[in-house]
Amino acid sequence: MKKKLINDPENVVVEMIEGIVKAKPSKLRKLDNYNVVVRKDAPLDKVALVSGGGSGHEPAHAGYVGEGMLDAAVAGDVFTSPTPDAIFEAIKTVNGGKGVLLIVKNYTGDVMNFEMAEDMAVAEGIEVAHVVVNDDVAVEDSLYTTGRRGVAGTIFVHKIAGAKAAAGAELSEVKKAAEKVISNVRTKGMALYPCRVPSAEEPTFKLEEDEMELGIGIHGEPGTQRTKVKKADEIVDDLLGSILSDINFENGDEVALMVNGMGGTPLMELFIANRRAHQVLENRGIKVYKNFVDEFMTSLEMAGMSITLLKLDQELKELLDAPTDINLMK
């Protein structure tokens, strides 16, 4: 069993949540009996935003609870979507009467559990809507699959929908802003080393020392392609190549660029990747309006990264720049 800084695999999520709220006692609180982090000042007189998913993606999602972003984050077990009753409690707690938007990553379990919670809330007369983020270009969207996964691009949805809600928009308008991000955001990830969940003795997949996985998701599931390890620049070229061929970018377009570490990669390597990403975009005539390099949506201690591009227009630029107390997204 790999060494980990934990007490008991059964308690990792609840102990983590307790630690998160202790770190920001004036801003956050945990709901009794549920692994839900909410803003201490909720409910507020605005559309409320609830997101969540499996644990193991820190700082997602509890790290994005705060002014200008989420009102509540629901944490499931490690890599397992939260249950509908916990999501329902979160909805009830943050609903200030103007409705609640659920931001769901496109993973089968997440979608089902959030939809069940939405049904429960609607039955109680709460106005609820949801959006499903599906930014991962590594998996095909076709009639025959459940579609693309929702990964790091979700953070841009939190930021922009959060800014729209903070500006006093109605639920339908906040949902529309979230959908605008979803249709303009694309991500692809890769791994050098797999991750190991606290309760399992084996890594989630096996890689030889000279191999890497392209097109991984964020739950330790293997990628879509295994290759020999390449240099950083070549990896960036591959990830950005897939993204740029998936969405129509024109000369002069402006983007937000996110280079996201998967939990086990030093910032040095992320910055090396970021350098190349700028070169590639510059060559294409694409302007980086705002750049984010850090860990935003991780996969425990997986080594690797994902690159996300969000194509911007004036509205998205303003909402991206709107104030938030989440340092990572300032």
Added chain:
Amino acid sequence: MSEKIKVTSEKIKDIFIKIADVLIENKNYLTELDAAIGDADHGINMARGFKKVKEKIEDDSFKNNSDLVKTVAMTLISTVGGASGPLYGTAFLNISKIIPDSDFDIDSFIKIGETVIEGIQKLGKAQRGEKTMLDTIIPAVNALRESKVKGLSLERALEECKKAAEEGMKATIPLLATKGRASYLGERSKGHQDPGATSSYLIIKVIVDELISEME
């Protein structure tokens, strides 16, 4: 065929406790299957959910079968998480709405199977052949229907149901996953037995074995 068997709440409770034991026992096996094509938590999630089911029903008494099965369903929905929680939860919730209180015949079992399929398909939007739990459940229910047409005894019909479930589970090995998390692997999902189809088989096996032991 007009054979009937009496299945009381006490017996159903025994069956669920046995299911829980079998899933807890197979926690690592299911997790290994899931590690190959999913995210290595199916065994952990099922064991967690059914452990809670066991705790919940062991010392309680229930008004009727429906009440008991509904408790199981709600416990699974609120503890399993992932996709299996809502899928199995909905399946048992549907069963709780139609489960007879005393006498079961072949039609009762067919009806139970059909309501399970309906619930899972509504939520998961899957068909047979997509490498999911339905690849175990649909053939199992078809075997019950065929046994009825052939006029087999209830015991034989249940045996056929178990056999078809096992074959269905094994038949998921070469399939390409197009639903659930395994679908993200595309071609690489081939060559592995589906963990959801496996847990469904384990559940069906316990139910059939327990019912047959009751008939003897």
